């Protein structure tokens with residue numbers, strides 16, 4: 001439920017062929033459902049419902065033909081900014097699972113109006129899902145801030161790559177801290193390219209984490 005497999009619209013898959021390769025690798029690994037979540041980040045990836053659905057349409061038929069069992073759909077990964085807030089005001093977001101909205105914020109500082117935006121997301125009837133909470137360095141010394149968000153109804157989505165040390169020791173520790181406390185609702189690949197899936201194929205996690213991992217399957 002978090003990846004960048006749609007072709008040519010963000011920093012993920014560059015073309016249809018790469019998208020098919022990524023999706024095929026995920027299916028071979030046992031994935032039953034893929035929700036594509038391209039970036040919507042006005043400054044760098046100014047995507048819209050149109051650009052996302054057009055990119056999806058370029059591969060949807062091929063995916064269905066090749067992987068008839070796979071549930072394949074799209075949503076978006078929204079960067080918190082004023083553009084997001086205006087889409088929210090118009091109730092024009094692309095959710096997954098009916099009303100779940102995947103959001104991310106900057107890596108240098110939390111969004112200045114984070115609490116207010118979360119409240120607005122919820123008031124509009126959406127469920128906020130914070131992407132990769134283990135990647136925000138400003139929470140490393142205070143993971144309880146993430147717990148507080150979770151207690152306020154923000155679902156947390158870990159990137160599986162954290163367990164492959166992709167975000168360093170602190171990222172892994174943060175991911176383990178959240179998972180071991182049962183604070184995580186979703187696990188995603190956040191796959192942008194094949195290298196990420198290769199890393200995941202070699203992933204090893206401690207067996208004591210398996211119950212928490214299984215609790216995140218959807």
Ligand SMILES: [Fe+2]
Nearest residue numbers: 002003077190
């Ligand atoms: Fe992402």
